[in-house]
Amino acid sequence: MTTHRQDAGPRPLTITLDGEPFAGTEGQTIAGMLLAARRRSWRTTSAEGAPRGVFCGIGVCFDCLVTVNGARDVRACLRRAADGDVVETQHDPLPGVTS
Amino acid sequence: MTVDVVVVGAGIVGAACARALARRGLAVTVLDRRGAASGTTAHGEGNLLVSDKEPGPELVLAQHAARRWPSLVAELDEELDDELEEERGGERGRPGRGFPPLEYDPKGGLVAATTAAGAQPLRDFAARQRGAGVDAQEIDVASALELEPALNPALTAAVWYPEDAQVQPVAAAEALLASARRAGATVRTGVEVVGALRDGDRLVGLRTTGGDVPAGAVVLAAGPWSGVVAARLGVSLPVRPRRGMVLVTTRMPHVVRHKVYDGDYVGATQSGDAALQTSSVVESTAAGTVLIGSSREQVGFDERLRVAVLREMAARAVRLFPFLADASVMRSYLGFRPFVPDHLPIVGPDPRTPGLWVATGHEGAGIGLGPVSGELLADLFTGAAPAVDPAPFRVDRPAVLAGDVETTEEAS
Numbered sequence: 001m002t003t004h005r006q007d008a009g010p011r012p013l014t015i016t017l018d019g020e021p022f023a024g025t026e027g028q029t030i031a032g033m034l035l036a037a038r039r040r041s042w043r044t045t046s047a048e049g050a051p052r053g054v055f056c057g058i059g060v061c062f063d064c065l066v067t068v069n070g071a072r073d074v075r076a077c078l079r080r081a082a083d084g085d086v087v088e089t090q091h092d093p094l095p096g097v098t099s
Numbered sequence: 100m101t102v103d104v105v106v107v108g109a110g111i112v113g114a115a116c117a118r119a120l121a122r123r124g125l126a127v128t129v130l131d132r133r134g135a136a137s138g139t140t141a142h143g144e145g146n147l148l149v150s151d152k153e154p155g156p157e158l159v160l161a162q163h164a165a166r167r168w169p170s171l172v173a174e175l176d177e178e179l180d181d182e183l184e185e186e187r188g189g190e191r192g193r194p195g196r197g198f199p200p201l202e203y204d205p206k207g208g209l210v211a212a213t214t215a216a217g218a219q220p221l222r223d224f225a226a227r228q229r230g231a232g233v234d235a236q237e238i239d240v241a242s243a244l245e246l247e248p249a250l251n252p253a254l255t256a257a258v259w260y261p262e263d264a265q266v267q268p269v270a271a272a273e274a275l276l277a278s279a280r281r282a283g284a285t286v287r288t289g290v291e292v293v294g295a296l297r298d299g300d301r302l303v304g305l306r307t308t309g310g311d312v313p314a315g316a317v318v319l320a321a322g323p324w325s326g327v328v329a330a331r332l333g334v335s336l337p338v339r340p341r342r343g344m345v346l347v348t349t350r351m352p353h354v355v356r357h358k359v360y361d362g363d364y365v366g367a368t369q370s371g372d373a374a375l376q377t378s379s380v381v382e383s384t385a386a387g388t389v390l391i392g393s394s395r396e397q398v399g400f401d402e403r404l405r406v407a408v409l410r411e412m413a414a415r416a417v418r419l420f421p422f423l424a425d426a427s428v429m430r431s432y433l434g435f436r437p438f439v440p441d442h443l444p445i446v447g448p449d450p451r452t453p454g455l456w457v458a459t460g461h462e463g464a465g466i467g468l469g470p471v472s473g474e475l476l477a478d479l480f481t482g483a484a485p486a487v488d489p490a491p492f493r494v495d496r497p498a499v500l501a502g503d504v505e506t507t508e509e510a511s
Contacts, residue, residue, distance in 0.1 A: 047385040062349050062429055092352045092387050
């Protein structure tokens with residue numbers, strides 16, 4: 001016996017990144033959906049504003065952090081997308097004490 | 100082919116020696132058993148501190164280093180501007196800004212006493228430092244909280260050190276090496292020293308796993324492994340590993356603004372005790388992680404994780420910054436400082452062995468002191484007037500000659 005639905009493939013879902021919709025299917029991670037849409041970066045470094053996205057892809061490097069439904073520092077490579085997830089990019093500026 | 104100088108160790112000290120010597124026209128080869136900047140250089144925090152140094156020769160060297168770092172960073176930035184231009188210029192949209200930034204940040208250090216007993220020793224220490232020309236400003240709790248709003252307000256004393264700074268040590272060492280290569284130096288990694296080439300008493304090069312390397316002189320800059328390498332050359336040098344661990348949090352908004360440590364740190368760095376000592380050192384990196392140190396223990400080159408050490412460091416850090424209780428730890432790492440019994444670097448010729456020069460023993464201060472130590476060594480090597488008095492750092496001082504040596508320690 002299988003509990004899978006009989007009618008066709010995985011269920012489609014939609015998330016937004018900074019308001020922009022991204023389409024995917026159930027089971028994909030947020031990073032997976034973004035990469036599938038050819039989006040390669042979604043975070044910027046504090047010092048130089050350089051782009052960052054998936055580096056390790058396995059939850060170790062913390063380069064792919066995003067805010068999901070208001071909770072910050074979520075690893076996009078590990079979080080499975082849920083339909084309607086509101087995803088936001090993060091940028092943490094350096095404090096104004098550096099030269 | 101005989102080079103003028105072969106440098107053993109491609110950490111920040113070896114890199115600095117190589118750069119300083121090569122820029123004076125000498126033919127230099129750098130050897131490292133593993134990779135460039137892969138040992139102690141890659142396993143610390145990038146501290147450029149005057150705040151933790153007692154008045155004395157090490158402080159004099161640190162004050163010279165604090166003056167030298169800004170101009171050195173500017174030199175390297177300018178010199179390496181076109182490095183890796185093709186790889187990095189396009190994507191970043193900033194052609195010409197090729198070499199990774201050294202993340203040199205003169206952020207200043209804040210030292211806080213957290214116990215009643217610790218307050219007066221910190222004040223006395225700062226007063227002695229002021230007498231030696233250090234900018235050590237005793238500040239009240241309100242001023243400390245203005246500098247570090249997340250600091251635990253239950254302080255008993257605080258001293259602000261504007262001269263403390265931070266650098267990304269691996270980037271700094273790689274930049275020094277890149278500069279050395281541009282001046283003609285060769286860097287060979289994966290090459291281990293196995294013995295000496297001698298002409299009578301004189302050292303005339305090295306036997307290595309990559310073949311013989313004849314050289315006019317050898318500079319031993321192998322950090323905590325210097326004692327082991329010296330033994331392979333038939334020389335005793337009392338440099339021992341002093342282990343330290345660091346906790347790394349996940350990225351977070353920049354809350355910790357300066358180098359912040361508790362007053363116990365000074366006592367810990369100056370102690371020769373082999374037993375575990377911890378003191379809290381907390382700082383943010385440009386990447387947004389917070390580094391939490393520090394620990395000191397003499398357990399040889401044992402790389403096994405000790406959770407008890409991490410626990411003690413974390414507890415101390417939370418005492419300084421209560422918000423860290425909710426921080427997530429991403430990883431930890433450990434490294435070995437090159438410890439010398441009298442806590443002073445060893446820089447200069449070894450009069451016992453003609454042809455042998457030494458630049459090591461900086462313990463936890465090698466990132467800050469490395470560049471000026473390399474320049475000091477090059478001054479001595481070429482007969483130039485040294486920028487600081489080299490006598491306290493000489494190889495043939497009693498504490499070095501009398502120090503007990505571990506020659507059987509397996510270099511890991």
